[in-house]
Amino acid sequence: MHVLDILKENKITELRPPQKKVIDEGLFDKTKNFLICIPTASGKTLIGEMALLNHILDENKNLTGKKGLFIVPLKALANEKFDEFKEKYEKYGIKVGLSIGDFDTKENLSKFHIIITTSEKLDSLMRHEVEWINDVSLAVIDEIHLIGDNDRGGTLEVILTKLKNLNAQIVGLSATIGNPEELSNWLNAKLIVDEWRPVELKKGIYFENELEFVKSPAKKIKQVSKNNITDLIVDSVEEKGSCLIFCNSKRNAVGEAKKHNLTKYLTRTEQHELNKLSEEILSILDTPTETCKALSECIKKGIAFHHAGLTYQHRKIVEDGFRNRLIKVICCTPTLSAGLNLPCRRAIVRDIKRYSQNGLVDIPRMEIQQCIGRAGRPGLDPYGEGIIYIKNEKEIEKAYEILTGSVENIYSKLANQKVLRIHILGLISTGEIKDGQNLVNFMKNTFYAYQFGNIGAVLLNVSEVVKFLEKNKFLETSVLKKTENTVRELSFDSSNNLVLDSKETSFDLANPDSKVEFRSTKLGKRISELYIDPMSSEIIIEELYELKKKCAQLDRSKIDQSLFYLISKTNEMRPLLRVRANEELDLILKMDKMGLKDYSAENIEAFKNSKMFCDWVSEIPEEIILEKYGVEPGILRYKVEQAKWMIYSTKEIAKLINLDSSAIYRALMEMELRIEYGAKEELIELLKVKNIGRSRSRKLYNAGIRSKIEINNNPEKIFELFGEKIGKKILGELGMKYGQQTLLNFN
DNA sequence: TTTTCATCTATGTAGACAGCATGTC
DNA sequence: CTACATAGATGAAAA
Numbered sequence: 001m002h003v004l005d006i007l008k009e010n011k012i013t014e015l016r017p018p019q020k021k022v023i024d025e026g027l028f029d030k031t032k033n034f035l036i037c038i039p040t041a042s043g044k045t046l047i048g049e050m051a052l053l054n055h056i057l058d059e060n061k062n063l064t065g066k067k068g069l070f071i072v073p074l075k076a077l078a079n080e081k082f083d084e085f086k087e088k089y090e091k092y093g094i095k096v097g098l099s100i101g102d103f104d105t106k107e108n109l110s111k112f113h114i115i116i117t118t119s120e121k122l123d124s125l126m127r128h129e130v131e132w133i134n135d136v137s138l139a140v141i142d143e144i145h146l147i148g149d150n151d152r153g154g155t156l157e158v159i160l161t162k163l164k165n166l167n168a169q170i171v172g173l174s175a176t177i178g179n180p181e182e183l184s185n186w187l188n189a190k191l192i193v194d195e196w197r198p199v200e201l202k203k204g205i206y207f208e209n210e211l212e213f214v215k216s217p218a219k220k221i222k223q224v225s226k227n228n229i230t231d232l233i234v235d236s237v238e239e240k241g242s243c244l245i246f247c248n249s250k251r252n253a254v255g256e257a258k259k260h261n262l263t264k265y266l267t268r269t270e271q272h273e274l275n276k277l278s279e280e281i282l283s284i285l286d287t288p289t290e291t292c293k294a295l296s297e298c299i300k301k302g303i304a305f306h307h308a309g310l311t312y313q314h315r316k317i318v319e320d321g322f323r324n325r326l327i328k329v330i331c332c333t334p335t336l337s338a339g340l341n342l343p344c345r346r347a348i349v350r351d352i353k354r355y356s357q358n359g360l361v362d363i364p365r366m367e368i369q370q371c372i373g374r375a376g377r378p379g380l381d382p383y384g385e386g387i388i389y390i391k392n393e394k395e396i397e398k399a400y401e402i403l404t405g406s407v408e409n410i411y412s413k414l415a416n417q418k419v420l421r422i423h424i425l426g427l428i429s430t431g432e433i434k435d436g437q438n439l440v441n442f443m444k445n446t447f448y449a450y451q452f453g454n455i456g457a458v459l460l461n462v463s464e465v466v467k468f469l470e471k472n473k474f475l476e477t478s479v480l481k482k483t484e485n486t487v488r489e490l491s492f493d494s495s496n497n498l499v500l501d502s503k504e505t506s507f508d509l510a511n512p513d514s515k516v517e518f519r520s521t522k523l524g525k526r527i528s529e530l531y532i533d534p535m536s537s538e539i540i541i542e543e544l545y546e547l548k549k550k551c552a553q554l555d556r557s558k559i560d561q562s563l564f565y566l567i568s569k570t571n572e573m574r575p576l577l578r579v580r581a582n583e584e585l586d587l588i589l590k591m592d593k594m595g596l597k598d599y600s601a602e603n604i605e606a607f608k609n610s611k612m613f614c615d616w617v618s619e620i621p622e623e624i625i626l627e628k629y630g631v632e633p634g635i636l637r638y639k640v641e642q643a644k645w646m647i648y649s650t651k652e653i654a655k656l657i658n659l660d661s662s663a664i665y666r667a668l669m670e671m672e673l674r675i676e677y678g679a680k681e682e683l684i685e686l687l688k689v690k691n692i693g694r695s696r697s698r699k700l701y702n703a704g705i706r707s708k709i710e711i712n713n714n715p716e717k718i719f720e721l722f723g724e725k726i727g728k729k730i731l732g733e734l735g736m737k738y739g740q741q742t743l744l745n746f747n
Numbered sequence: 748t749t750t751t752c753a754t755c756t757a758t759g760t761a762g763a764c765a766g767c768a769t770g771t772c
Numbered sequence: 773c774t775a776c777a778t779a780g781a782t783g784a785a786a787a
Contacts, residue, residue, distance in 0.1 A: 075764080101765050120764040152764060248777090249760050255778070286772070308762055313772095333761050351777090355760040359774025363761095391777095531765045572765080580759085638763065648766055677771080693771045 002061055003028065003053045007046075010088050016043045018194040019050075025190055028054045030137065033170040033189035035144070037180050039197050040373045041343060044173040045081070048140035049088075051171045055138040056094055056113045063093055063113065068138040069168075070116045071159075073146050074339045075100045078116050085114055099125065110135075119156045124531050126162060127426050139163045143338065144172035145366070147183070147447060148410030154419030157412060160187070161446050162432075175338075175370055178409035186450040199376030200383040203403045206232055206348070207390050214403055229389065230260050232348065233329050237265045237302075241345025241381065242322065243329045244336060246371045248351035248363070250307040250632075254294055256331040256350065262302035265328075273326050274299055277317055284313045286695065287623040291632050299327065306332040309632030337371045346385045347375040352395070352402065366407045412448035415458065418571065420465045421534045428475055429520035429528040436509050436516040439466075459509040466509075466518070472538050473500055474524030478517050479507060490523055496658050497545055498523075523656050530649045536570035540650050541657060543569070544664065550595075551663055559667045560617070561594065564610035567646040569603075576605035577612065577629055577639075587611075612636075613643050616678040617671070619698060644675050682706070691729045696722065 007013075015023070018038045026032045027050060034051075038044060052068040070085075072078050082098040090096060097105040097112030100121050109115055109125070110132035117125070119141075126133060147156045163170060170187055174180070184191035204213040209231055211219040221231050233243045247253040266274065281296040282288045288296070291309055295318075298304055304318045304327045315335075319342060321327035331350075336342055349371050353360050368388070376384020388399040413419060427433040433442055440455075443462060449455045469475045473490055491499045507516035520528070527537045543566040551559060567573060579587060579601070588599050591607050612629045616636075620628075626636060651668035659665050670681055677687050677694045685707055686697035699721055700706070705714055711730065719727040 073764085104768085106769090118764060124765065151762090155764080247761095251760075251779095252777075284772085335762065337762095353776075355774090355776085357774090360760090360776055361774095529766080575762095578759080642763090642765095645766060652766080690770060695772070 001028070002057060002059050003050050006053055006057070006061070006089075006092065007050070012046070015046075016198065017196045018192065019043050019047055021194060022047050022192055023050070025192060027051055027171070030055060030169050033172075033187050034192060035172045035174060035180060035184035035187055035189040036192045037174045037176055038192070038194045039201075040175070040338075040370065041199075041341070041376070041378065042194070042197050044142070048142065048171055048173060049085070051138055051140055051169070052114055053089070055169070057092060061092060065135065066137040067112070067132065067135045068114050068140065069122065069136055070114060070140045070142070071119055071122060072116065072142045072339075073118065073152070075102060075118060077142070077339045078118060080341075082116050085116065089114070119152070119159050120531070123155050123159050123423075123426070124529075126159070127430055127528050127531070129430055133166070136163075136166060136168050138169045138171065140171045140173065142173050143175065144183070145174040145177050145410055148177075148413065150413055150416075153413040154416060154423065157414050157447050158423045158426075161442065164188070164445065175366060176407055177366065178407050182451060183410065183447070186447050197376065198378045199381055201373065201376055202383055202385050203372060204385060204387045205390060205396060205399045205403070206387050207393065207396060211387065214400070227259060229256070229348070229350070232346070232387075232389070233260060233303075234262070234265065236346045236385075237262055237328045239345075240325075242325060242327075242377075243346045243348060244342070244344045244371070244374055245329065245331045245348045245350050246337060247331055247333060248354040250309050250333055252351070253305045253307050253331045253333050254291075257298045257303050257305040257329075258294065260301065260303050260329065262328055263300075266302050270302070270326055271300075274302060274321075277321050277326065280317055281314060284311060285622065285633060287621070289623055289626050289633060302327060303329040303331070306330050307335055307634075308333065308638070309634045311633045311637060314634070334367065334371075336374070337367055343374055343377040343384070345375065345377065345381045346387060347372050349386075349388045352388065352390075352399065364408055365402050365405065368402055369407055372403075412446065412451050414446055414448040415461060417461065417465060418533055418535070420462060421468065422528070422531070424462065424465050425469055425474055425520065425524055425534055426528045428469075428518045429525040434517060436507060436514060436518075437512070439518070440509055440512075456510055463507070463509050469524065469534055471500060472534065472541075473498060473521055474527060474534050474537070475518055475520045477507065478519075479515060490521055490656070492658060498541065498657050523653070526652060526656055530652055532646070532649050533571045536572055536646075537653060539569050540566060540653050544650070544654055544657065544659060547664055548659065548662060556667065557614075558594070559664060560671065561610060561614050563647070563650065563664070563667060563671060564613040564643070565594075565596070565607060567643060567650060568606035568609040568613075570646060572646055573606075573609060573639075573642055576602075576609050577631065579604050579608050580630070583608070609639070612639070613675065616640065617674040617680065619678065619680055619694070622678075640675060640678070644672070647671050647675050686711075689730065691726070696726075696730075 022036060027034060036047060048070060055066045055068050056064060058064050070081060072081060078098060078100045082096060085096045094114060095112045097109050097115045099109055099115055099117045147153045170189060172187060180191055180193060202213050202216050204211050209221045209223055209228060211221055221235050223231055224234050225231055236243050245256055247256055278296045278299040281292055281299060285292060295305060295314065306315060306318050318330060322330055322342060349368055352363055354363050372386025375386045388402060390396060390399050427442065433439050443449055443458050444455055448458055470477050493499050508514045527534055547562050584604060587604050587607055591599065612625060615625050647668060651672060654660060654665050654668055670684060673684050673687055679687055679694050679697060683697040683701055686692055686700055689708060703717060703721060705711055705717060711718060715731055718730055
């Protein structure tokens with residue numbers, strides 16, 4: 001078998017039991033779908049890889065011309081797999097491509113045989129009607145149980161429904177779920193459930209230095225401190241084991257890390273290396289923040305924390321330090337519970353409840369199982385220990401139930417209107433759905449319809465969404481029988497405002513005799529491609545018109561602020577920054593000054609958000625922004641990323657509603673550049689040069705160098721400001737980018 | 748006087764996908 | 773607004 005040959009060439013000579021089982025059940029039959037529920041680290045990915053190779057190469061290891069998709073839930077994971085697959089399979093002539101929000105491999109994706117992507121990006125690609133999609137004969141979906149995720153499950157469900165219609169082989173890789181049969185039946189897939197693990201996992205409960213295992217004898221943990229958890233991690237570190245401690249909030253993760261000191265248990269070399277890491281942490285940002293300092297201090301003591309407030313670089317240092325076994329313990333939030341391959345000896349779940357919109361709720365068992373499942377490093381640990389820590393004897397029973405009971409069922413989240421809005425518009429704007437019958441058929445094929453049987457409620461929901469889309473001129477419906485493929489133009493009134501429909505077409509999706517046809521408008525099509533919620537588009541359009549009315553009296557900074565406020569009101573910008581009690585009044589006063597009268601909690605939050613972006617583009621130093629708005633570096637980056645996307649989308653919408661000659665449009669165009677780097681207008685020209693960002697452009701500007709030409713004319717000054725290495729980079733880039741000869745010779 | 752311990756109160760609460768066109772500190 | 777853990781403040785007792 002050629003697939004197994006290739007594995008052998010990659011030094012995989014023996015398959016693990018679940019992998020064998022899947023092959024025996026017919027993985028290499030290209031028409032057979034699979035749902036595979038096996039523990040993390042038991043070799044799920046390899047099953048996906050085997051399926052990919054089976055499609056892409058024929059018996060003689062020649063390319064078949066077919067494509068396989070590898071769909072993952074996280075960008076970080078996509079990057080990881082991309083590197084891994086390239087390394088392993090490019091030597092066979094297989095081209096591996098990566099397509100995620102931040103990054104597309106340079107060449108057209110049609111050239112690739114394996115495309116690694118996220119579900120949202122795949123959805124977006126399908127909206128752009130890429131023709132290569134028809135060459136896809138296999139889709140491997142990692143963490144397919146996320147179809148039950150509140151926020152993102154709907155998208156996964158839609159792309160799966162589409163993939164089913166494409167007749168591609170579907171291989172779903174899943175964590176343990178309560179109702180795997182339901183999902184596998186919907187997928188028309190062979191279900192494989194296996195508990196096999198490469199390293200044995202002992203599940204246990206820890207209470208007052210007593211470690212009680214579900215199936216093994218209890219163990220008394222030696223008391224070396226006043227803190228139960230310290231004792232538990234010291235016990236592990238003394239046996240050369242590492243620990244992950246899962247906490248329910250960022251604050252708690254940091255707090256937990258600060259509580260312990262492992263210096264006593266470190267060798268001199270380790271201490272030395274840790275000190276170096278600690279220094280490195282401080283050097284990530286120009287001015288280290290409180291978070292940086294805290295992390296740096298902890299790392300010296302052999303312990304770290306890990307959560308979304310850390311920048312990418314911080315996280316990387318922590319993860320690598322842990323893999324190299326320098327960092328002994330990481331206190332983390334769910335950032336580390338799924339995805340990333342970061343096993344440990346002992347996984348400790350410190351909290352079994354967490355805040356949500358409905359107050360304190362139980363953390364889903366599935367998640368706790370995933371945390372616990374991180375225990376056991378293949379080749380390093382004789383066994384792993386997955387432990388729930390409890391503070392109160394009363395909780396013992398509950399913990400036992402979590403460890404031994406069944407996990408939750410997963411349920412379709414397609415009923416959610418927000419999810420439906422964006423997907424129905426998407427389906428109609430690509431022409432996949434042209435009429436009511438198409439829509440009904442599509443909905444009938446979804447997991448939602450399969451799971452709930454009765455499609456009536458779904459259709460009611462869907463009708464409402466269609467009406468919303470129609471009302472806002474994102475699509476048009478007609479009960480006539482004629483078919484028009486052309487995308488409709490929008491109509492505007494004398495003052496150039498979009499004319500919205502006041503009447504609704506009446507149709508009844510549930511009635512097969514009721515014939516209704518759908519066409520997306522230009523605006524709808526674009527919104528679908530921009531990948532934003534149609535409801536956000538509604539907000540954007542409304543607010544843009546409002547702004548247009550008053551924009552003559554507003555100066556430029558007021559327009560900027562209004563634009564930031566506008567995007568902060570969209571769904572995509574959520575969750576917003578929380579407003580603390582002591583800031584509320586101040587914010588309301590500032591809103592009043594802006595002429596904003598609606599002081600609802602939501603609007604105040606949106607306003608706070610918008611202020612932060614204003615400060616960001618006004619070049620307020622990062623550390624001051626973080627302090628002022630109570631955010632952490634990682635969150636600020638994330639927010640800026642969101643804002644950049646929404647500013648772009650707002651600009652595109654402005655263009656379509658005939659605002660493209662207004663002051664608002666010009667502000668949006670400039671803002672697009674400014675938001676990314678966080679800089680004032682005067683720096684825009686400099687920012688366009690590669691290797692020049694927020695702080696370098698400011699340095700140049702203040703030194704009197706304010707254009708590309710001036711950079712090229714003042715090389716000495718550049719070297720003086722940035723040193724030789726960076727100076728060369730900047731000057732070299734300028735020459736290349738603008739097609740001029742680089743005039744200078746540096747030797 | 749300083750340190751330690753117990754009690755009360757105010758405070759704040761996880762994560763991270765998407766456009767487009769190419770490279771920040 | 774949910775309901776809890778935590779940090780910090782306050783005050784009392786011990787050193």
